[in-house]
Amino acid sequence: ITLEHASSFSKMAPAVASKLVEKLMKDFNLSRAQAVQIVNISPTNPEEIRTILDARSTDLTDQQVTEIMDLIVDRRSK
Incomplete structure (x- = not known):
């Protein structure tokens, strides 16, 4: 039941996630915990990404945050 419940609310397929x-870990030097949080939450705007990462934990540029957003949007429906 738990897997079925999680699958019904999942924003992307497990393999894609x-x-x-x-x-995210390789291209943006994020920790596994940061990358998992971003994928799990699947933020819908750059501000959410910055909030998830917290200013003290990374120095991503605006361009990098936009690239992360694009990756999430591209994979969300897969």
Whole structure:
């Protein structure tokens, strides 16, 4: 029941989410915890990404935050 419940509210397929976590870690030097949080929450705007990451934990540029947003939007429906 738990897996069914989680799947019904999932914003992306597990395999897609796993690959995205790895990509965020590699391309943006995020920790696994940060990448997982971003993928789990699937933010809808750059401010949410910055809030998730917290200013003290990373120095991403506006361009990098936009790239992360684009990756999330692109994979959200897959």
